[in-house]
Amino acid sequence: MKRLDQVLAADKVPAELELVINDVIVACKDIAYKLRQGELAGILGATEDENVQGETQKKLDVISNDLLKDMLVSNPFVRGIGSEEEDYTVAGSAQGKYLVTFDPLDGSSNIDVNLSVGTIFSILEAQDDRSGDQQEVFLQNGRKQVAAGYVLYGPSALLVMTTGNGVNIFTLDTTVGEFVLTKSGIQIPEDTAEFAINMSNQRFWEPEMKQYIDDCLKGEEGPLGKRYNMRWVASMVAEVHRILMRGGIFMYPWDNRDPSKAGKLRLMYEGNPMSMIVEQAGGASSTGRMDIMDVQPEGIHDRVPVVLGSKNEVAKVVGYHKK
Ligand code: P6P
Helix, strand or coil: CCEHHHHHHHCCCCHHHHHHHHHHHHHHHHHHHHHHHHHHHCCCCEEEEECCCCCEEEHHHHHHHHHHHHHHHCCCCEEEEEECCCCCCEECCCCCCEEEEEEEEECHHHHHHCCCEEEEEEEEECCCCCCCCCHHHHCCCHHHCCEEEEEEECCCEEEEEECCCCCEEEEEECCCCEEEEEECCCCCCCCCCEEECCHHHHHHECHHHHHHHHHHHCHHHCCCCCCCEEECCCCHHHHHHHHHHHCCEEEECCECCCCCCCCCCEHHHHHHHHHHHHHHCCCEEECCCCEHHHCCCCCCCCECCEEEECHHHHHHHHHHHHC
């Protein structure tokens, strides 16, 4: 079985980029270990603090964030980092070429109930010599990403990653502490009958999203002509992984609970990396009205509506928004 470094070399990934990816992976291996320890390590539960998103930080949110931040800002090839858990971007090396954004522990509301969580990361190249503590150097659209990935801390710890040549899956072999290639060339089925959305928000959605879900629930007799199944794990990493494995559509649309917010999920370290992975696996990713990776960010914590997965189903949802 090929190790991660062998796959990156075969994909002709620049040595500096490989060293940045390796630092992300080293931090994620430590996060995986701490999650496995759970209560035994005394690191479950919440802190007294809120992050810039206004969300109460779990102890493991902070621990995971600090592991990734400390590794990356001391890497000579990293200009800076942006994190869901950091108010501002953090400078690394002035000579660093790469910018890394991440959600250190996505789905952390699942931690204390022992359900899957994940780390999501995205890597861009600095386009000028601005310091990494100036968020403007990060504000590039998702098409500029040179790598994107996630680590899913599930029954096994899986690294799913793309550097632009398709999507590979690596499984953490805990006997040697290495991620080894277990699947390559992932292709998302183009059609699906399985949707993932938080139905409790239904009354807050735009009419177009309400209509699509209503039509899904009408089943074979309805306009979509098939019986749909539903899943909701409240962990984007787990939902995206299921979609990579068997198809599906994941939606977190805009809703009017807080009309000032474009959506719940964040563009730079959730929407964009997951969109690169999904598109590299033959799927599609849209706000409902445009491709997510074409959205021009205005701030490191910008939010975005998300509709991603099997490309023919995403096209249907976009069609509802065009009517
Ligand atoms: P809700 C986790 O907090 C997250 O950012 C995504 O991983 C997940 O898909 C979504 O929010 C869950 O949101 O409103 O259902 O709790």
